[in-house]
Amino acid sequence: MSKTQPIFDYTDESxxxxxxxxxxxxxxxxxxxxxxxxxxxxxxxxxVAAQGTVVSALTIGLAYTLVKDHLLKDNKKD
Structure with missing residues (x-):
């Protein structure tokens, strides 16, 4: 029987x-x-402080993802 994967991965939310x-x-x-x-x-x-913290965290996360996916991406094809 195949092992089912969970729908959500909660490691990033910690x-x-x-x-x-x-x-x-x-x-x-x-x-x-x-x-x-x-x-x-x-x-x-x-x-207001909590909302500022959330917006900052989202902005930093988005910037990190964009840099990781587009600027630091290897152009090697496997």
Missing amino acids: HGIMGLMGVCGYGAYAYKKRGKMSTSVFLMQLR
Whole structure:
């Protein structure tokens, strides 16, 4: 009987999950040290920072893939 392959490979998502845990940990720490800032303002700033992190990660990943596929590609045919 043939071995079936999983539909999704979750090895690449582990970095994103670690980043999420880091941002959540930082948010919990910073929430305690926010001073007189209201909760809604703090959460809005945290949301903007998290969205910036996601956009940066996507941009870096896309740039890496483009460089790897197009600039560092060997022209040798096997």
